[in-house]
Amino acid sequence: MKNITVLVSGNGxxxxxxxxxxxxxxxYDFRINLVIFDRKCEAIQYAIKKxxxxxxxxxxxxxxxxxxxxxxxxxxxxxxxxxxxSILNKNFCKKWIGKVINIHPSILPKYGGKGxxxxxxxxxxxxxxxxxxxxxxxYVTENIDSxxxxxxxxxxxxxxxxxxxxxxxxxxxxxxxxxxxxxKF
Numbered sequence: 001m002k003n004i005t006v007l008v009s010g011n012g013x014x015x016x017x018x019x020x021x022x023x024x025x026x027x028y029d030f031r032i033n034l035v036i037f038d039r040k041c042e043a044i045q046y047a048i049k050k051x052x053x054x055x056x057x058x059x060x061x062x063x064x065x066x067x068x069x070x071x072x073x074x075x076x077x078x079x080x081x082x083x084x085x086s087i088l089n090k091n092f093c094k095k096w097i098g099k100v101i102n103i104h105p106s107i108l109p110k111y112g113g114k115g116x117x118x119x120x121x122x123x124x125x126x127x128x129x130x131x132x133x134x135x136x137x138x139y140v141t142e143n144i145d146s147x148x149x150x151x152x153x154x155x156x157x158x159x160x161x162x163x164x165x166x167x168x169x170x171x172x173x174x175x176x177x178x179x180x181x182x183x184k185f
Contacts, residue, residue: 012043
């Protein structure tokens with residue numbers, strides 16, 4: 001059994017996708033062994049409901065070190081950033097290189113980097129009248145959204161697209177490519 005540790009800051013949509021894939025057999029040899037939160041958020045209630053082991057950590061300059069200490073004890077096969085908004089420090093990224101992946105709601109390198117997440121990405125795509133968007137799964141490095149790409153998938157952006165409608169399209173793509181990326185491990 002391969003351990004997946006998930007780091008979450010928000011509603012945990014991609015964590016839910018992972019658990020769904022485990023439960024339906026798509027990820028038959030994986031389990032979520034630990035969830036780490038960097039703030040109080042909606043996903044905590046889901047973790048409790050699904051009886052997942054979790055920790056809520058204080059978001060400060062020692063966050064990466066505390067996460068590192070938990071990971072050493074939990075022995076993850078893969079670490080998935082699922083809407084995790086805290087920036088992991090350079091030492092953490094170097095130590096866990098090749099084990100930490102992130103899902104980003106655009107076709108990187110477009111609309112990546114510090115401050116570009118979720119609705120902010122979708123709003124930028126729409127405001128810039130992009131015809132194509134999508135999602136990217138990539139390895140996490142010390143440079144935000146700059147790690148090697150594992151998978152990416154595109155979708156068309158219609159002329160009447162809203163942040164909400166684009167978000168729904170991207171969420172479906174994220175589910176697909178995140179699960180495929182995990183299977184590669």
